[in-house]
Structure formats: structure tokens, C-alpha cells
Amino acid sequence: MSSTISHNYTRARTIIASVLSLSFVFCQLLVPHRASAVTGVVLSDPLTVRWKYESNVTLNLTPAFDRERIYLPLAGGTIVSLNAKDGQLFWRSEMGGQLSASPVADDSSIYVATEIIDEGGAQPRSGTLRALGREAGVTQWLTPLVKPLRGAITVKGEKLFAGGSDGRAYAFDKRTGGALWSIPFQSSFSGQPIADDGRVYFGTDDGTLIALEESSGKVLWRYRTKGAIRGAVAVASGNVFFGSGDSYVYAVSAEGGKLKWRKRTGAGVEAVALTGDKILAASLDNFAYLLDFKGSMQWRKLLPGRISAQPLTVQEAALFTPLSSSTAVVLALRDGKQINLLPTGEELTSSAAPILVGDTVFLTTEHSLLAFARPTESSTKQVKR
Numbered sequence: 001m002s003s004t005i006s007h008n009y010t011r012a013r014t015i016i017a018s019v020l021s022l023s024f025v026f027c028q029l030l031v032p033h034r035a036s037a038v039t040g041v042v043l044s045d046p047l048t049v050r051w052k053y054e055s056n057v058t059l060n061l062t063p064a065f066d067r068e069r070i071y072l073p074l075a076g077g078t079i080v081s082l083n084a085k086d087g088q089l090f091w092r093s094e095m096g097g098q099l100s101a102s103p104v105a106d107d108s109s110i111y112v113a114t115e116i117i118d119e120g121g122a123q124p125r126s127g128t129l130r131a132l133g134r135e136a137g138v139t140q141w142l143t144p145l146v147k148p149l150r151g152a153i154t155v156k157g158e159k160l161f162a163g164g165s166d167g168r169a170y171a172f173d174k175r176t177g178g179a180l181w182s183i184p185f186q187s188s189f190s191g192q193p194i195a196d197d198g199r200v201y202f203g204t205d206d207g208t209l210i211a212l213e214e215s216s217g218k219v220l221w222r223y224r225t226k227g228a229i230r231g232a233v234a235v236a237s238g239n240v241f242f243g244s245g246d247s248y249v250y251a252v253s254a255e256g257g258k259l260k261w262r263k264r265t266g267a268g269v270e271a272v273a274l275t276g277d278k279i280l281a282a283s284l285d286n287f288a289y290l291l292d293f294k295g296s297m298q299w300r301k302l303l304p305g306r307i308s309a310q311p312l313t314v315q316e317a318a319l320f321t322p323l324s325s326s327t328a329v330v331l332a333l334r335d336g337k338q339i340n341l342l343p344t345g346e347e348l349t350s351s352a353a354p355i356l357v358g359d360t361v362f363l364t365t366e367h368s369l370l371a372f373a374r375p376t377e378s379s380t381k382q383v384k385r
Contacts, residue, residue, distance in 0.1 A: 265281065
């Protein structure tokens, strides 16, 4: 009897182990490769133009996007909604005036800033902020502003953040457009606010980085540089990293704005990006720089033009769009070596940042929006007008 029980127990353990092993293998087969699961694209792979939307009125503004769509800003106060997969036009919304800041989108709305220009083409008279519905592009709410917003709009949770040409820093309720707070400063804004850990960081045109309390707009601290701060900041490990028009990359403490270090480049630094435990800086001296969190240079790479747009980082690579060049350049983050080129067919003149939606990389040129993806047997180049 004892022998029978022992035999049955051994068989049961063997069966259970086999089932668990098969289950593990089955689950492994169901889980996609990490690169595909996280981003859907590898920048070092051959990428070709899947489709393009042709327009002679593209702007120096980064398109908004969600998980499936691109919202391209055009001259004349126009936004077009396009399917990221094939470029199909969903809708076109014409608001009048001109777009004054890069739009932003969430799962239900696109938030757009416009300005009304005097007939003489001089200073803008006023501005607006509005929400467009995702499905039809219809205005859901509209907030008049004394002066237009500049740079880019940021969305976090139920709030929108933006800076104005009149030196006001704003927080809005994204559900209604109502201003939650509005704080005046002496200098105008033309960058992108970043909200992190209860603080919102604004860079000013006079070179000041300002940290505000997200809930109230209370000024927590300021750090002054000698050049305009137009790019987004990066926040990590209790520090705020940013570039300035005075040619330096800075690291200051997030808690009190105390200088940790600064690193000089050859010209104004328009953008920084966080990549793992490193900081990628794009400079107008035609160089890209990789720094660690202590400010030590890991490498620098000369590119074929000035870099004013935020680079796109995906896993172990970064995509740059050098001005006056006709190709976007992909560098390996490990050593800065060039690992890919994306030919655009015309000179890059826009400071609109490259963006990624699913398995497609989007670049804005003077005459089109280009959608780059990995070629497939069934893929064909599609031209949309």
C-alpha cells in the first residue's frame, strides 16, 4: 500500500512538472519580443517611407498624437487627423488665425492654441486654447486668452500646462478649459513645460528655469542662466537637466534648484532627452552629446547640421533631424556611432520633433509629413494630399 501511494505521488509530481513546463513554453510563445512589445520599431532596422501626407503649409510645430492617430498642425489655424498606419484622413478642422504652440492629445481630445494676427501682420492681438473632439475635430470648449500661448502644451492627468507670450504660466482644467492658476513673470515663454512629482518646470526666454507647485502655481525656486531656455527639461534621480542658449547643459536639484554641475558645448543647447541613466543633449554646434548624471562626457558626435529639435530615443538608439540636411540620422547610444539614415527627399528646415506611434516614425518636412516603417512584402508607398 505504501509503495502504491509513493508511486502515485511520484507520477503526480511528474505530470504537474510537465504541465508547468508546457505552460511556461506556451506563455513564452505568446509574449512578443521586447522591442516589438514596447515600441514596435527598432531604429537601426531598414526603415522606408510607408506613406506621406503632402502639404506646402506645414509648420515649425511638433504634431500631436495618440495611440493610433497623428494630428498635424498646418498654417491657417488648421489641424488634420490622420491614421498612423496608412495616412487615411479622418477629419480636417479649420479654426482660423494661426496655431501658436505645438498641440497635445490624449485619448479623447486634442488641445490646440491659436492666435489672431493683426491685418498688418504685426503683433498678435489675442489667443485661444480649445479642445477638439478626437472623432470629428469639433470644438468641445474654448478659452479666450489676452495673449497667445507659445512653445508647446503639456497634458498631465486632468491638467494642461502652457506658457504665454506675455510671460504668464498657466494651468488649465482639461475637461472645461478653465484656468486653475495663472502666474505672471517678466519674461515670455517659448518652450515646453514639464510636470513631475508635484512640480511644473518652465523655461523662460530670459534664461530662467522656474519650478512651480503643480497644485497652486506657487513659485518654489528659480535658477538663472545667460541664455534662453526653449527645450523641455528632463527629471531623474532628484535632479533637473536642461539646456540653455548660453551653450551649457545644466543639472540642478529638483528640491531647491541648487546647481549640481554644468557642461559647456559649442553653441546653444535647444533640447535634452533622458535615456536610461544618461542625458542626451542636442546643440546648435552640430554636435550631439551623451552625458552621465554626474556630467561626465560619454561621447559626442558631429552631425551634418544644427540640431534644434528634440531627438527621439528608442531603446539603444537616438534619431536626430539636423537642419539643412536631407537625412535624419540614427546614432547608437552606446558609442555614438551612426547606425542608420532616413532620407527625407528634401532639406530639413523644421524644428518639429520626430515622433513615434506604434511601429511608425514620423518626420515633418517643409512640404510633407513622412511616415517611416519597416518594409514588408505588402507595403507600398502611399501619397496623401
